[in-house]
Amino acid sequence: MIHGILNVYKEQGYTSHDVVAKLRGITKQKKIGHTGTLDPDAEGVLPICLGSATKICSLLTDRSKTYRTVLLLGQTTDTQDVSGNCLESQSVSHLTESQVKEAILKFEGEYEQVPPMYSALKVNGKKLYELAREGKTVERSARKVVIHDIKIEKIELPRVWMEVSCSKGTYIRTLCNDIGGVLGTGGCMEKLKRTRVGELSIENSLTLGEIQNHMEEGTLNEILLPVDHFFRKYRKITVGKEEERFLYNGNSFFIPHLKEKPDDKELVRMYNREGNFIALYRYSGKTERFETEKMFLNDRQ
Template identity: 45%
Template structure:
């Protein structure tokens, strides 16, 4: 079985628990998820099967949409409600206007420091492994993009908001940074991922709904999962060269294909894989079929 399942992960289990369940249901050895959700979080978790595991990196590039709730006045070591409380601060100075202005200031390209409790590796060690031993190390800030933040509800000390963001964004860190900017601290209280590129909550399937009889019905083709990339058909000598890993530079063969774009490349009508057109030519980045 080759493709992608749009699974809705419930709270209380890990993303790998979902992978194990799907592996057991399908009997497929090659199964992987495209973007970890913490156990306390719920929402969209694309699960790739068979050859679908080859496109995990492309799904990971998708922008995401989350609905989150934070609590003001408390800071924990994990930046979420499951962590150890480190500090509590009074929030009498906080009002709705100040909250709105502060949150709006995070829209755009910003620098974000990943939390210690994350799966990022530093010198071969995952940060959460060090954190569990009580070791905190300096983390390099990374550039991320917050496309938009919509405040859904303010009931101090709680703030509920919807955020669209680039890959690599930690909503826990965003909550922490909002609290820091307000001067009272904040901790993520709830999190739901409602979109991951073309994978949306409304067309997802709860893990509990998936069984051996219906799983094929819910499996999205690799081609469909990559439909954010425009279709590009090639033929003849170009097909042979691309399949052999050659970068095609001949302008007669590649014509005026726009530069610096990724494409779904087809041998006439048969899907081959993902390719990129640069100033150096056209080349297959990932041959899938």
């Protein structure tokens, strides 16, 4: 089985599920998961986890993200992007660049964002977009999101090109809609490209075609990020023969020969004697034992 993370460049026209399905065919492996959806019209970075790396899908989903987007002012749609049905069109001829900049930059920092109806969030076990397609609208609670930074690259009204860095759970479509609301003209998202998820950038991403070429040439390991890549900030510990049997079973244990003890409750990366990353453990200063946090590999994989 293949274990690791692929930095995939999702092209327009594919759903995130399409990408997973195609990679299952390319790698001949079922255990694959994605880390947060991108709409079919959007493109850019989509981290894909294979094998034991699927256990960190939620961790990658929680990372901050950066997008490049085009805001179209003067148009409101039911999907909050240009793919939806137009609900209202208004003139933007009265707007000035300074007014637009001021309204946009007000969204930097924390703000309460109401998720769009056309989203994959679930209400009573049903996805919102499924309800929306049935013509239903349900009340959604606002969620706190953080806009870390907005760089306005160009303004040619009614369009604004900008780069947005934000927290998990932020809908750029909704941000565009909300900016239009503040300006009183309405607004929607015209284009979207995700350029960063955590430390994964678009510069190092690969299309499905490029990944398939690596697979056929037997060079997939050259582009596959190891599971422990995202835990490099944690201390690395290699266990001895006596501790390996406890490590493989996820049991707690102590290491008598350890020269430098970790801090209490410190997370560490555990490796077997062959140098394979096995698990994350947390050190207990009280008992001087390492306790399981999350298992990734064991001797049966």
